Amino acid sequence: MTLDDILNTHLGRRALLKSSLAGGGAALAGTLFGGWIPNVAWGADATAKYETPVVETASGKLRGVIQQGVHTFRGVPYGASTAGSNRFMAPRKPEPWTGVRDAFQNGPTAPQLGGPPNPLILGHRAPTFESEDCLVLNVFTPGVTGKRPVMLWLHGGGFAGGAGSAHSFDGNYLARSGDVVVVSVNHRLNVFGYLYLGGVGSEKYRDSGNAGMLDIVAALQWTHDNIARFGGDPSNVTVFGQSGGGAKVSTLLGMPSTKGLIHKAIIESGSALKGVSRENANKTAERLLAKLNLQANQVDELQKLPMEKLLAVIDNRGQGTAGGGPFVLAPVVDGHNLPRDPWDPTAPEISADVPVIIGSVNTEGTFFMPPDSPQFAPLYSLDEAGLKTQLTQRYGDQADKLIELYQKEAPGANPSKLFFMATAFPGDAIKQAERKFAQAKAPAYMYLFTWETPVEGGRRHSPHTIELPFVFDNPQEQPDEVGNGPDLQPLADRVSGVWTAFARTGSPNTSLTPKWPAYNTDQRATMIINDDWKVVNDPRHEVRLIIESVKGRAAS
Structure with missing residues (x-):
């Protein structure tokens, strides 16, 4: 049974519209969207009041919902089902439909392994209805006429989990405040998106190791072909992503098939310089086949297995080394799809003309280390000796000098915060910006986000993902991550305003902030983002030199 079958069986069209507006019906897909609306009589006139005009796409006509002045279209197919004979294959165009399709509800989430909820990001949880018919996207636009910048969002979760349709990534606020069109994408993940069978199988599987990335290319192509009908400008598309989403952006910029589809890019805590080698990808495929007791000439059997079995075979959680460690997916x-490492040893020529924003947050690792976890709690109560022990393990005889430098920068910080700052040094982000600058074709702009969340007593400081409520201009929707308070919305106004300004012009400079110069290897201008914004040239200069030296020795 498809999602359409479920919706049509259990909810009438008018009930779907009402539930989509109210947020309650979205619980069918495992999440809550939108603000509550007055309890009105849901007759034909009331229904029409909240419906968008009909929009015609290349596959058929769509009708969405108007939420708080934003035209919202959910669960829009940009590709066909990836089940059965389409599994591991490059995406195919969606099946066309007749009549008008109601785009009121989120589409399915890509199959993935669950995990324990992180209390910081409860709103990032993927909707629970999973299916291989997951090539869907959501569109948020202030209106279906006009020619607005387009911002296509790629979610985090590595290459293993997550969903663009998660509550925290609802694009209503950003679309409305920035007058942009926001597109959020679901695509294949983990074994379904990145199992390379081109070495152990036949030529027909040559695309399997990048199927998830090719899904995103298909979403970009859909955007190019259709977004003008949603009030967007197909010649001005910004891809932005955080964590795994930033790594996807990094990778897209090295894929020939994205040429002309991406005009600007924002990489948040996801500077991926290299891809997986074919040698390592082949080892993963061989290991997976062995766990399933299949031979190389039985690769086609993988298309016939239930998706639950494929997920189970890559599930090594709790097994440690006995499970062989995680699969590299x-x-x-x-x-061909990815001809070379996207950012190593140089920036990709394919996207040389694409300006980028690159950045990170001040204590990335605290996101992954719950303060009350027995495993990580000791890191939150380090003394001076404990700090030295931890940094010596990583940086050898340079530990004392690093401690001195960080204490000078943050004299009031306890040893635990200094540890989290030191271990979050954004070496790959800096390399990415250096290589973009060396290309001398389009600018890179560097930032460091240092605002600290008050939740959990402030112990997590500036964890991975902390900027997202401000990027999406919806901090009031994410108190689990940023708390509550009058300082939140002014920061959100600035961050979202700068992100949308960059999407509009290719420059992050607005009247909201100090002048933000492009990055170069002389000044290394970096915007420090907090309640007060400031540009610092080559922040942590001596730290950078030490860490580069230590890593250089380790590589030689």
């Missing part, structure tokens, strides 16, 4: 340097 990420974009593969396959020689």
Whole structure:
């Protein structure tokens, strides 16, 4: 039974519209969207009041919902089902439909392994209805006429989990405040998106190691072909993503098939310089086949297995080394979809003319280390000796000098915060910006986000993902991550305003902030983002030199 079958069986069209507006019906897909609306009589006139005009796409006509002045279209197919004979294959165009399709509800989430909820990001949880018919996207637009910048969002979760349709990534606020069109995408993940069978199987599987990335390319192509009908400008598309989403952006910029589809890019805490080699990807495929007791000439059997079995075979949680460790399932340097490592040793020529924003947050690792976890609690109560022990393990005889430098920068910080700052040094982000600058074709702009969340007593400081409520201009929707308070919305106004300004013009400079110069290897201008914004040239200069030296010795 497809999602359409479920919706049509259990909810009438008018009930779907009402539930989509109210948020309650979205619980069918495992999440809550939108603000509550007055309890009105849901007759034909009331229904029409909240419906968008009909929009015609290449596959058929769509009708969405008007939420708080934003035209919202959910669960829009940009590709066909990836089940059965389409599994591991490059995406195919969606099946056309007749009549008008109601785009009121989120589409399915890509199959994935669950995990324990992180209390910081409860709103990032993927809707629970999973299906291989997951090539769907959501569109948020202030209106279906006009020619607005388009911002296509790629969710985090590595290459293993997550969903663009999660509550925290609802694009209503950003679309409305920035007068942009926001597109959020679901695509294949983990074994379904990145299992490279081109080495152990036949030529027909040559795309399998990048199927998830090719899904995103298909979403970009859909955007190019259709977004003008949603009030967007197909010649001005910004891809932005955080964590795994930033890594997807990094990878897209090295894929020939994205040429002309991406005009600007924002990489948040996701500077991926390299892909997976074919050698390592082949080892993963061989290991997976062995766990399923299949031979290389039986690769086609993988298309017939239930999706639950494929997920189970890659599930090594709790097994430690006995389970063989995690499978390496990420974009593969396959020689054609991804011809080379995207950012190593140089920036990709394919996207040389694309300006980028690159950045990170001040204590990335605290996101992954719950303060009350027995495993990580000791890191939140380090003394001076404990700090030295931890940094010596990572940086050898340079630990004392690093401690001195961080204490000078943050004299009031306890040893635990200094540890989290030191271990979050954004070396790959800096390399990415350096290589973009060396290309001398389009600018890179560097930031460091240092605002600290008050939740959990402030112990997590500036964790991974902390900027997202401000990027999406919806901090009031995410108190679990940023708390509550009058300082939140002014910061959200600035961050979202700068992100949308960059999407509009290719420059992050607005009247909201100090002048933000492009990055170069002389000044290394970096915007420090907090309640007060300031540009610092080559922040942590001596730290950078030490860490580069230590890593250089380790690589030689």
